[in-house]
Amino acid sequence: MALPGIALDQWRAQCQHFEFKGHQLCYWTAGPEDAPPLLLIHGFPTASWDWHYLWRPLAEHYRLIACDMLGFGYSAKPAGHAYSLLEQADLHQALLAQLRITDGVHLLAHDYGDSVAQELLARHQEGRIKLASCVFLNGGLFPETHHPVLVQKLLLSPVGPLIGRLFNRKKLEASFAKVFGPDTLPGSAELDDFWTLISHDNGPAIMHRLIRYMPERRQQRDRWVAAMQATQVPMRLIDGAVDPISGLHMVERYRVLIPQADTVVLDGIGHYPQTEAPEAVLAHYLEFRQAVAQAAD
Template identity: 45%
Template sequence: MKLADWTAGGARVQLNGHRLFVRQDGDGRPVTLVHGFPTSSHDWAPTVPELVAAGHRVTTLDLLGFGQSDKPPRHRYSVHEQADLIEALWEHLGIGETALVAHDYGVSVAQELLARDPARITRTALLNGGLYADLHRPIPMQRLLHSRVGPLLARLTDEKRFTANLRSVLGRPVQDEVLHDMWTSVAHDNGHHLAPRLLRYIDDRRAHFHRWTGSLERYEGPLLFVWGPEDPVSGAHVLDRLRRRCPRADFTVLTGVGHYPQLEAPEETARALAAFLTDRTQGTAN
């Protein structure tokens, strides 16, 4: 589904003084999908139809500072505020218990939600993300954007540079049209200028390392990791620790896939998530 069609199927909802882009698809058991940095909920477009067909009410949103949601230019963005906004959205939509699926930046938001109220999260599925701050390996561009030169560099970023950096974390090719839509989502309302502010989530991960790793490792609900081992940021080196620290979890490891399983291997990822969310998980540890 193209970005324009995805956006047309959602609405902007006022929450905690901000307007967030939100979509609701399907009926049945609730599941909330949380996207990563620097893109948007459109990353989940290939996944949603499979989950709807499996009998789920799928909630997707653009986090504050991303996609079609508000992008206040001088805001101090934080993972905690993103979790506040998701809880406010659940209240607005009348969602109590829900399954939770998250990728990249979204896994930190998921960890904060698990730390707050793990009983509310019926099942958790996580895709490539910095679950352990000490294992996070940002690409050179992210390091620069997170440095003192970040604001200047962000303003010089264009689609060509963005696409080149995105391709560097992929293991399988992704269509040019998909990458263009990703850039369009990022650049909407000059969102690419916000990268240094949004990247403060790296500092949040360090500051809340024990709280967030503890929330993951103590979680008693069903847990699935859908992982691309070729990801240079959060790939096979993270899997090794997850296997040791989360021995009850299921793993679907996608050979040859990098940082974006839902875009590099959309059918395999959607099937794995649908099976897990409907209690039919068969983890494949490659």
């Protein structure tokens, strides 16, 4: 049975607010407060609504936390800000502290969020946060296998500010058509909602600033990969195979670099498995968590 999801206006109405470094951020919670905490971390250029198909079924099992990161969705988008993956990790730790969640945090991340999760995993190894598990969806876990689309390359170039200002719904549709699976493309209404999130509060004007995560990934690559190789935190990669950015070629690299790699490949699925194949992602995630729980007993 297809998962029903949550309408964007209903999702926004459930937003709660917290302040981080003087900026107002939107966050969401669901599920029993005494259940294991699961932090969901969204990707670029979208927002936490990406998880809306999985939100209710996951909330039956876990205490869910998700926020629109600084510069995304319904959170603040300061125009002159130097956006950083490390700061986004700080933001998540601040939110967890506000919610009085101190340890045993599980992560489910996608795209840009994968890099934030890698930073949190490195901090776990350094004793700065306590994680319980980590599941990655499609994302640039390894800079050497990341194949950015043209608009990302242009945003990172000297003409980036202009490219951002010119970015519109039509260009979003063209970009998504390249990275989604051929049989799982977003419909017109879903594209409208994605565009609403991106364009909110003049979001395209800062896209050239947000895209600086790509060189930051290269700077942190060795530290993050070393953490993934050394950690005892259970990990799984659930990946849409036909994603040209971080599809099967990235899975193959993951299997080379990560000891006892736990990987799931979703055939015919592209860069957004949580919206293209949410039922499959849910099944593989719950299976993973069951195995983690059994191993802990």
